[in-house]
Amino acid sequence: MQSIQNVLREIHQLDEQTQQHTALSGIHPGMKVLVTVFFLVLTTSFDKYNLTGLLGMCIYLIVVYQLGEISLGGMLLRLKELFLLLFLLGAANLFFDRTVISHWGQIPITGGMFSFLTLYGKGVFAVLAGYALVSTTGMENVCYALQVFHLPRILITTILLTYRYLILFVKEVDRVSLAYAMRAPGQRGIHCKAWGSLVGSMLLRSMDRSETVYQSMQLRGFQGQLRLQMREPISIGATFAYGIVMTGMLVLLRFIPVFELLGSVISR
Amino acid sequence: MGTESKMQHVSETGIKTGLKTEIETEIETGIETGIETGIETGIKTEIKTGIETGIKMEIQTEIQIQDLSFSYEKHSRKKGRAEIVKTDEKESHMVLEHVSFSIQQGEKVGIIGSNGVGKSTLLKLMVGIEPVSIGKIHILGDEVTQENLARIRQEAGYVFQDSESQLFMSTIYDDVAFAPINYGLDQEEVERRTMDALERVRIAHLAKKKIYQLSGGEKKLASIATVLSMEPKILLLDEPSVALDPQNRRNLIRVLNDLSMTKVIASHDLDFIYDTCDRTVILDHGTIAADGNTKELLRNKELLERNGLELPLSFSR
Numbered sequence: 242m243q244s245i246q247n248v249l250r251e252i253h254q255l256d257e258q259t260q261q262h263t264a265l266s267g268i269h270p271g272m273k274v275l276v277t278v279f280f281l282v283l284t285t286s287f288d289k290y291n292l293t294g295l296l297g298m299c300i301y302l303i304v305v306y307q308l309g310e311i312s313l314g315g316m317l318l319r320l321k322e323l324f325l326l327l328f329l330l331g332a333a334n335l336f337f338d339r340t341v342i343s344h345w346g347q348i349p350i351t352g353g354m355f356s357f358l359t360l361y362g363k364g365v366f367a368v369l370a371g372y373a374l375v376s377t378t379g380m381e382n383v384c385y386a387l388q389v390f391h392l393p394r395i396l397i398t399t400i401l402l403t404y405r406y407l408i409l410f411v412k413e414v415d416r417v418s419l420a421y422a423m424r425a426p427g428q429r430g431i432h433c434k435a436w437g438s439l440v441g442s443m444l445l446r447s448m449d450r451s452e453t454v455y456q457s458m459q460l461r462g463f464q465g466q467l468r469l470q471m472r473e474p475i476s477i478g479a480t481f482a483y484g485i486v487m488t489g490m491l492v493l494l495r496f497i498p499v500f501e502l503l504g505s506v507i508s509r
Numbered sequence: 510m511g512t513e514s515k516m517q518h519v520s521e522t523g524i525k526t527g528l529k530t531e532i533e534t535e536i537e538t539g540i541e542t543g544i545e546t547g548i549e550t551g552i553k554t555e556i557k558t559g560i561e562t563g564i565k566m567e568i569q570t571e572i573q574i575q576d577l578s579f580s581y582e583k584h585s586r587k588k589g590r591a592e593i594v595k596t597d598e599k600e601s602h603m604v605l606e607h608v609s610f611s612i613q614q615g616e617k618v619g620i621i622g623s624n625g626v627g628k629s630t631l632l633k634l635m636v637g638i639e640p641v642s643i644g645k646i647h648i649l650g651d652e653v654t655q656e657n658l659a660r661i662r663q664e665a666g667y668v669f670q671d672s673e674s675q676l677f678m679s680t681i682y683d684d685v686a687f688a689p690i691n692y693g694l695d696q697e698e699v700e701r702r703t704m705d706a707l708e709r710v711r712i713a714h715l716a717k718k719k720i721y722q723l724s725g726g727e728k729k730l731a732s733i734a735t736v737l738s739m740e741p742k743i744l745l746l747d748e749p750s751v752a753l754d755p756q757n758r759r760n761l762i763r764v765l766n767d768l769s770m771t772k773v774i775a776s777h778d779l780d781f782i783y784d785t786c787d788r789t790v791i792l793d794h795g796t797i798a799a800d801g802n803t804k805e806l807l808r809n810k811e812l813l814e815r816n817g818l819e820l821p822l823s824f825s826r
Contacts, residue, residue, distance in 0.1 A: 253719070253721055256679055256719055256721075257719065260717070260719075379679070380679075381678070381679060381683065405677055450673075450674065453669065453671070453674035454674050454677045456638050456674075457669060457674055457675050457677065458677065458687070459662070460636060460638070460662050460666075460667050460736075461662075461687050461688035461691060461735065461736075461739065462659070462662070462663065462688050462691030462692045462739075463687075463691050464659075464691070468690050468691055468693070469690070470686070470690055470696055470699065472682070472686075472696075472700070
């Protein structure tokens with residue numbers, strides 16, 4: 242029950258984060274989306290054994306988290322379950338690619354180890370970049386940027402409504418599980434016998450709520466496609482400056498192996 | 510009779526005949542013209558009166574409900590569509606049965622009755638959330654049908670009982686601006702309408718607040734603002750006073766009384782109806798049990814008890 246409330250609290254915290262005035266506030270969401278997509282493209286373009294090159298990309302994340310005033314440590318803790326999932330997904334590489342490519346003392350280093358770490362690093366960086374984008378821009382503004390880029394309206398509507406539906410679902414889960422806990426004192430979690438009816442009830446209730454929300458949208462002129470408007474003031478100068486600086490930095494990080502250079506400087 | 514006198518007689522007869530003919534012709538022409546003018550004037554007057562009456566009717570009667578019956582069991586399953594589906598009334602439990610009444614411009618009407626008598630259903634039918642199955646509803650002269658829904662929903666704002674369902678965007682401003690944006694208004698007009706709606710319900714200072722940061726009373730006012738931004742001519746409110754503390758309730762009454770448009774409020778909070786409505790319709794088992802002046806009906810203990818209601822708390826103390 243506590244964990245569901247934590248999820249709700251975190252969603253609310255994410256919403257509040259978007260309202261903070263930071264160095265990234267006046268930048269057009271379209272530019273933030275473009276830079277993030279550019280980061281993702283460059284990050285995924287690294288060779289599966291190029292771990293040191295990939296690590297250099299973390300500098301971009303550190304800069305964005307600093308500018309957006311987001312706690313990187315808090316974020317890593319918050320998304321720990323997701324990182325564990327990424328770990329499990331990438332772990333298969335350890336078994337499939339057993340070619341020994343190096344030794345660390347007596348321990349053989351296989352290609353699988355490298356490719357696993359690279360893949361895991363790419364996954365973690367992608368998640369952190371996505372989170373930074375949403376928490377500094379807000380889901381509505383991200384969708385507004387997609388609208389500016391002329392992505393199909395139906396796709397944008399689906400993204401935003403799915404986000405809203407997830408919040409509704411979590412709220413319903415919270416209500417149902419709280420109602421259960423109040424009548425099952427001292428019980429840890431939910432008894433397996435109650436799962437079936439509870440899950441059914443949660444789905445039906447959340448669908449019912451979603452339908453009412455949809456009716457409310459229809460009553461206010463919604464005809465299947467959201468129209469979004471930007472209302473926060475945008476600084477054109479800051480937007481272009483951000484775009485140029487970040488793109489330049491990403492290109493440098495992609496083609497100059499920062500950590501290798503640093504290592505060679507230290508080893509001299 | 511001499512030739513002279515004969516000639517005189519002939520000329521006199523000629524003159525008389527001539528005069529007679531002329532007079533007759535004149536009279537006939539005059540009558541004809543008179544009739545024509547009369548007919549024309551009559552037609553003109555009739556047309557004028559007809560137009561005036563039509564205009565007057567259109568201006569004054571904002572909601573007209575004619576012989577409305579409804580059942581949840583047999584209507585079309587296509588939600589949100591006002592489709593005419595004729596059903597056999599005897600086959601299913603009717604929520605509303607042969608309900609007819611009209612609401613004039615600027616009236617403040619309370620729909621009261623015990624739980625399950627069809628108050629909310631009646632409001633939902635007015636904006637096409639539930640499809641009209643038997644009978645007709647006209648809103649500002651337009652029949653509630655699928656084709657007219659967009660216009661009707663722009664003119665008649667519906668406020669849900671549960672504010673959580675009404676508010677789905679992240680901030681109050683975004684939620685209130687949702688309708689003007691959807692109606693394709695430019696950004697300046699959207700801003701004007703949004704701030705105006707927020708000011709009318711006295712929560713302009715909360716514009717940037719997140720929905721989950723609001724109290725129950727603020728959520729209710731915000732949900733009314735989401736509808737006011739459409740600048741509707743009619744406001745339909747479903748149980749607006751539910752779950753409000755006395756102070757928020759009083760504040761809501763003040764806000765509603767300041768709004769001059771036609772209002773229809775479905776509620777079983779009789780004190781609230783007493784404070785906000787001039788006219789009250791009592792529903793009982795889907796039919797109209799009484800329709801009249803709020804102050805008279807809500808003082809009639811016998812009538813209220815017969816319809817599963819009780820005197821407002823302020824009277825029974």
